[in-house]
Every structure is written in C-alpha cells, then in structure tokens.
Amino acid sequence: MAEKFNSTDLTEKELASQLKKPSGEQGKEVGKQMNKGNKYICLNSYKCLAPSPNSNILEIGMGNGYFIKDLLALNTNLRYVGLDFSQTMIDEATKLNQAFIESGQVSFINGSIEKLPFEDNSMDCITTTNTIYFWPNLEANVKELFRVLKPKGKLLIGYRSQELMDKISFTKHNFEKHTQQEIELLLKTTGFQKVSTEIIAEPELDFDGVPLVMEGLFTTGEK
Secondary structure (H helix, E strand, C coil): CCEEECCCCCCHHHHHHHHHCCCHHHHHHHHHHHHHHHHHHHHHHHHHHCCCCCCEEEEECCCCCCCHHHHHCCCCCCEEEEEECCHHHHHHHHHHCHHHHHCCCEEEEECCCCCCCCCCCCEEEEEEECCHHHCCCHHHHHHHHHHHEEEEEEEEEEECCHHHHCCCHHHHCCCCCCCHHHHHHHHHHHCCEEEEEEEEECCCEEECCEEECCEEEEEEEEC
16 A cells, blocks of 8 residues: 555645745644655665765755664764754754764754855765755755765755656645756756766655655766
C-alpha cells in the first residue's frame, strides 16, 4: 500500500505556502507530512552525496531534520550544519537532534540561501532536497553555494522532475519547476565540473487519494 501524504485541512495554496516556509503549529504538522513524502528522496540524496570521512556538510532546507541521523551514519566524524529560513523547522530539528548538537557534531542556523553565513571554501559537501522550487534567484543562489564549497567540493541537488510535479495539484502554487537539463546547465554555467544526474525510482506515494509513481533526480557537480 502506498504511503499517504495528507494535506490536512489546508487549501492547496496554504499547503504550498507551508511547504515553502513552514510556520506555527500547521508548519510542524506539514513538516511531519514532508517526512513521509521526502523519505526516499532524502535518503537517496545522502547516499548519492556519499560524504568522505571528516567532511564538513551543509544542508540547505533540512526541514525538521528527521533524516540527519541517517546521513551521519554514512561515514565517520562527519560534521553537519543545517540552514533553513523557517524558525519553526530550526526549532523542530533542534528537538530531534539534541544529542548530536550536544556532542558538537550538528548545528542549525536560521538563514537564507541568498547570503550564506559561511566563509569562502569552508564546506566539503552541500546537499539540498526539494528546495530548488523556492529559490529566489537560481544563478545567484548557486554561485553562493559555489563560493562556500572547498575546491573539489561536491554539490548535490535533489528534486522532482517537472513532469512529475505537474501531476501534483498543489504545486501550481509557489513552485518553480525545472527539468534535468535546466539544472545541469545551471551548474555548468556557474562553474561546476563533472556535472551529472542520477535518477532513482521510489515506491508509490498517495497524494490525497491520488497514487503516483515517484522518482528522485539527483544532480551533482564538483567545484
């Protein structure tokens, strides 16, 4: 039976707004629903990222941080920073990852991809999943990611195809959809090398009674 993504009592426009920037009690509930809808694409993003031991990892838009434990289990001595512009998600992620925070392995920052609060050449890896639909300026935002990556550092963008997103009704609000070719060209024109995309099939997901065959696209590039 397909996992179910339930929009609760929100209108499509309200749901789209909460998916972009969860806030308040509704945002907390939407965050839990995102864990259902994003489970496989998040876990596959981390596997495709394949961080080396001792890596400094930045994640843009980690939601409530439910899957961070799975990323940290992939290798030894990983250090993680999650950046989100939703304070609600920062608060929820802090609760879920308190032990990692206390150990110094994980931290969270409330901020925007438009101006990352990190030094040049400071991150080994950057990953982001299902956030690119909401970026205010794609080229400028990718340049900012490029800036903070170390030489030979890896960027991974996980997303859904435009064709799939068009089948999900609420994505007609606030979502900017992109093709694989558009994302690859974006990375290449920003200076990334070794740009490629892996497509991974997922189990069906039920969106308010509409079952869809899911897949994730994972475009990577090296600085």
